[in-house]
C-alpha cells in the first residue's frame with residue numbers, strides 16, 4: 323500500500339519535494355499517525371503552520387460553522403469573518419490596513435508592488451534584501467533571495483533588486499540610497515538557519531530610515547502569530563515596520579496570507595490595482611480567527627514557558643556535546659541547533675530511531691518549530707532522543 327502510493331506519487335507529481343517516507347493516515351495534537359499505525363512526534367508543525375497542533379476542536383468548529391454558511395464568494399462581497407480577522411491583526415500589530423492573499427510568496431509579491439508604487443512618487447524603486455533570507459518561490463520573491471538552488475536558470479528576475487549581507491550595519495549604510503524604496507528582512511531567518519536580526523542592525527535601520535525615507539518590510543511569514551513568544555517578532559524591538567507579510571500559521575492550517583501596512587500607505591493602492599480571487603477566503607479566515615483566539619487564550623504564554631524550557635535543555639545538550647552542537651539559536655518555539663555536521667543526518671536519525679519529525683535549515687541547522695501547544699513532556703522526549711543521537 324505504502325510502496326504503491328509512493329510509486330504513484332513519483333509518476334503523477336513533479337518531483338520537487340524531498341518527502342519523509344511516511345504515508346499519513348491522520349494527525350492529532352502534536353502527533354502524526356501513518357497508515358502502518360506508527361506515531362510520530364511533530365517538531366515541524368507543517369513547517370511552522372500548525373501552531374495549535376492538529377485537529378484543534380475550536381478550529382474545526384469554526385471551519386464547520388463557516389462551511390455551512392458559505393465557503394467562497396469572491397472579494398466582490400463584504401464578508402464578516404474577513405473583516406473581523408483584519409481588525410484583529412491591526413489591533414495586535416498597531417498597523418492599520420490588511421490585504422489578504424493565499425500564500426506567503428503572494429504576500430511578498432504584493433508587498434514589493436506596494437513598496438514600488440509608494441516609491442514611484444519619490445523616484446525610488448530599488449528593493450534591498452539580505453543574504454540567507456527566504457521569501458518564497460515566485461519571481462519577485464526569488465529576486466530578493468540569494469540561494470542559487472532556488473533560482474538557478476529561472477531568471478531574469480525583477481530589476482533593481484539587491485541582496486546584501488544580513489546583520490551588517492556597515493553594508494546597509496553602504497548600499498541604502500535615495501533610490502531605495504524598501505528593505506525586506508526576516509527578524510529570525512527560518513530557512514536561513516534560525517539566524518536572528520541584531521539590535522545594532524535594527525538601530526541602523528531606524529537611523530538610515532530617517533535620512534533616506536525608505537519602507538521597512540518585515541517578512542513575518544514564519545515568525546508571526548506567536549511563534550517567537552510575541553504576537554509578532556518585531557515586537558521584541560522598539561520599532562514597528564511600515565509593512566509586514568504573514569502566512570503559514572495565519573490560516574490555522576488553511577491557505578491564507580496577508581500584507582499589513584501602516585496608515586501612511588493606506589491610499590497607495592487605488593481600486594482594482596491589486597487583487598486575488600481566493601485570497602481572504604472565508605473558511606481560511608474563520609480558521610485564522612479561531613487560531614488567534616486560541617493564541618490569546620493561554621497559548622502565547624505556553625510559547626514563552628516551553629520556549630524557555632526547550633532553550634535551557636538545548637543549552638545543557640550543547641554543554642555536553644560542544645564539539646557537535648556549536649550554538650543554540652532562536653526564540654520562543656522557533657529554535658535551532660547549529661551543528662558541526664550536516665543537520666540532515668540528525669533529522670534522519672531522529673526520524674528513523676525515535677519517530678520524531680524535524681527538518682534541516684541551511685545545511686547545518688536542525689530547525690525546531692513544533693506546534694505552539696507543545697508541553698514539557700514532549701520537549702523531554704525530543705531532548706532524550708537528541709542526547710542518544712548525539713552520543714552515537
Ligand SMILES: Cc1ncc(COP(=O)(O)O)c(C=O)c1O
Nearest residue numbers: 425426427456457458512543544
Ligand atoms: C520567511 C518566509 N517568507 C516567505 C515564505 C514563502 O511562503 P509560501 O511558501 O507560503 O509561499 C516562507 C516559506 O517558508 C518563509 O519562511
